[in-house]
Amino acid sequence: MKTLNTLRSYLAALLLLCPVVQAQDLSAFGKLGGLLKKSTAAKNVKLPPKKTTPPTKTAEVNKTPPPAKTTETGKTTEIGKTTETNKTTEHPPVRVEASSRVGGRTQPGNVKIELRPDGSAISQRPDGKPRELHLANRNGAPMDIHHGLAGGRRVEVERADRSRVVAEGGRRGYVEGPYMFRGHEFAHRTYFVKDHAYDRFYGRYGYRGAVLEVYAPARYYPLGFYGWAYNTQWAAVPYAWGWAGDWYAYYGAYFTPYPMYANASLWLTDYLISQSLMGAYQAQVDAQIALSQLSPGQAALTPEVKQAIANEVQSQVALAYNEAKANSQNSDFDVQSGDIAGLLAESAPHVFLAGTALDLIDSTGQECAVTEGDVLQFTPPLPQSADAATLMVLAGKGGMECRPGRLVTVSFADLQEMQNHMRETVDQGLATLQAHQNGLLPAPPPAAMAPATPASFENGAPPLDPTAAAQISQQYQDAEKAEQDALRPRAVTAAIPGVASQPPVVNLGMTVDEVVSIQGQPKMVADKGSQKIYFYERLKITFTDGKVSDMN
Numbered sequence: 001m002k003t004l005n006t007l008r009s010y011l012a013a014l015l016l017l018c019p020v021v022q023a024q025d026l027s028a029f030g031k032l033g034g035l036l037k038k039s040t041a042a043k044n045v046k047l048p049p050k051k052t053t054p055p056t057k058t059a060e061v062n063k064t065p066p067p068a069k070t071t072e073t074g075k076t077t078e079i080g081k082t083t084e085t086n087k088t089t090e091h092p093p094v095r096v097e098a099s100s101r102v103g104g105r106t107q108p109g110n111v112k113i114e115l116r117p118d119g120s121a122i123s124q125r126p127d128g129k130p131r132e133l134h135l136a137n138r139n140g141a142p143m144d145i146h147h148g149l150a151g152g153r154r155v156e157v158e159r160a161d162r163s164r165v166v167a168e169g170g171r172r173g174y175v176e177g178p179y180m181f182r183g184h185e186f187a188h189r190t191y192f193v194k195d196h197a198y199d200r201f202y203g204r205y206g207y208r209g210a211v212l213e214v215y216a217p218a219r220y221y222p223l224g225f226y227g228w229a230y231n232t233q234w235a236a237v238p239y240a241w242g243w244a245g246d247w248y249a250y251y252g253a254y255f256t257p258y259p260m261y262a263n264a265s266l267w268l269t270d271y272l273i274s275q276s277l278m279g280a281y282q283a284q285v286d287a288q289i290a291l292s293q294l295s296p297g298q299a300a301l302t303p304e305v306k307q308a309i310a311n312e313v314q315s316q317v318a319l320a321y322n323e324a325k326a327n328s329q330n331s332d333f334d335v336q337s338g339d340i341a342g343l344l345a346e347s348a349p350h351v352f353l354a355g356t357a358l359d360l361i362d363s364t365g366q367e368c369a370v371t372e373g374d375v376l377q378f379t380p381p382l383p384q385s386a387d388a389a390t391l392m393v394l395a396g397k398g399g400m401e402c403r404p405g406r407l408v409t410v411s412f413a414d415l416q417e418m419q420n421h422m423r424e425t426v427d428q429g430l431a432t433l434q435a436h437q438n439g440l441l442p443a444p445p446p447a448a449m450a451p452a453t454p455a456s457f458e459n460g461a462p463p464l465d466p467t468a469a470a471q472i473s474q475q476y477q478d479a480e481k482a483e484q485d486a487l488r489p490r491a492v493t494a495a496i497p498g499v500a501s502q503p504p505v506v507n508l509g510m511t512v513d514e515v516v517s518i519q520g521q522p523k524m525v526a527d528k529g530s531q532k533i534y535f536y537e538r539l540k541i542t543f544t545d546g547k548v549s550d551m552n
Contacts (some may be wrong), residue, residue, distance in 0.1 A: 169286050226324060340415050508549065
């Protein structure tokens with residue numbers, strides 16, 4: 001079965017690379033809903049004929065594409081809301097033989113995990129260096145520290161009030177806090193990158209036991225602008241990007257911009273990819289780690305993969321139109337418009353662009369990295385029991401990054417952040433097109449140049465957090481000290497009279513008696529035949545055939 005599923009995923013990826021030419025008639029913007037998710041990836045893709053109707057004329061847009069064939073109905077829960085979504089027939093996910101979870105994240109099969117009596121846990125790679133640290137109580141809140149496969153460190157602290165601080169170096173990260181609007185829960189993030197602060201908004205929703213956050217645009221443009229960006233064919237024009245710095249020279253073998261632009265989606269695609277690669281380069285420079293460079297024989301971004309990204313970009317423009325229309329009617333923000341629950345329930349494959357560095361686990365249980373600008377594809381269906389998604393890597397930049405063709409497991413939270421990255425960056429590109437400051441591209445019609453309208457949920461939303469930079473810096477410094485304390489060698493002092501020894505810790509492979517001698521008797525035991533689960537105050541230990549197989 002595993003071989004069959006792997007073959008199915010490879011065949012789906014091959015379909016993306018087939019030279020199929022599909023010319024779409026986009027002359028009626030009202031047909032947009034039915035076109036949202038159709039793949040048009042192909043070599044020498046034919047562009048639609050140029051519109052003869054005024055580009056500002058827009059018609060009704062269907063909110064969702066035609067539903068896929070389904071065999072059962074599932075539920076996706078927004079904070080305070082329940083709606084129906086469709087699930088397609090499932091196939092088993094790639095099985096990843098991982099030893100355990102640390103801080104809620106599955107670990108590769110080759111790491112060593114140490115579980116502390118206070119509920120903290122540490123995983124170490126085979127070279128002895130730490131991979132993940134979950135400190136159960138650091139100044140009254142749990143702290144998670146992750147060391148990237150290629151270097152760099154990410155620190156996350158979530159407080160009791162569901163606010164959190166994420167730090168990637170002392171000058172990168174964000175501070176997030178929740179707030180309510182019309183009975184819906186939103187998250188407000190204040191990002192701080194070097195000396196620049198900006199904010200973003202997200203709607204919170206529940207999906208398969210996880211609370212996810214979907215990007216919510218803070219402002220919308222006139223409806224005619226989205227119609228122009230989606231539907232208007234340009235006379236093919238060149239564009240001088242004016243890229244400066246080392247990033248483009250470094251990633252030139254991976255990314256080649258289009259020589260000419262015949263519509264906004266193609267320009268937005270290059271904008272999305274270039275901004276992602278700029279981020280990848282700068283993040284590695286800031287963290288003072290080795291840059292990922294294209295290896296000999298490593299696949300670059302092919303025209304077919306770029307076209308698949310362009311299809312997703314065009315869908316984002318359509319979603320923005322729907323949201324702008326709802327906002328103009330003072331309707332509530334719909335988290336389902338950009339959530340991954342809807343994408344994963346469809347019958348068509350979707351591609352995602354990594355928006356931050358992640359260490360993923362492949363089908364063999366080993367880890368590999370993806371960074372900004374890497375491309376992954378999800379091929380349905382998603383199994384009913386899955387608590388993460390299996391994707392195929394379509395393009396990567398070499399080094400320790402996942403090679404194209406690998407199947408990797410991506411958590412729902414990380415997949416939603418990938419989708420958020422695409423939507424946020426496309427929004428920035430749309431802002432550039434609407435401003436039309438450099439005059440190098442066709443100008444939107446006058447009616448599409450009207451000022452943007454704030455989103456309704458901005459009313460009463462928190463402002464930029466003026467303490468964000470200080471909180472991020474302080475959290476990163478505190479993490480350094482906390483990690484030093486946690487990794488400090490535990491001295492053996494039992495032989496010294498009057499000095500107590502350090503308490504022993506639970507490790508994988510221990511017997512029930514060994515665990516009980518350390519942890520004491522559990523509060524509750526769940527007997528599942530060959531498996532027994534011992535529940536302690538801050539700890540759950542699973543025994544398989546009498547030995548520790550998992551700890552949480």
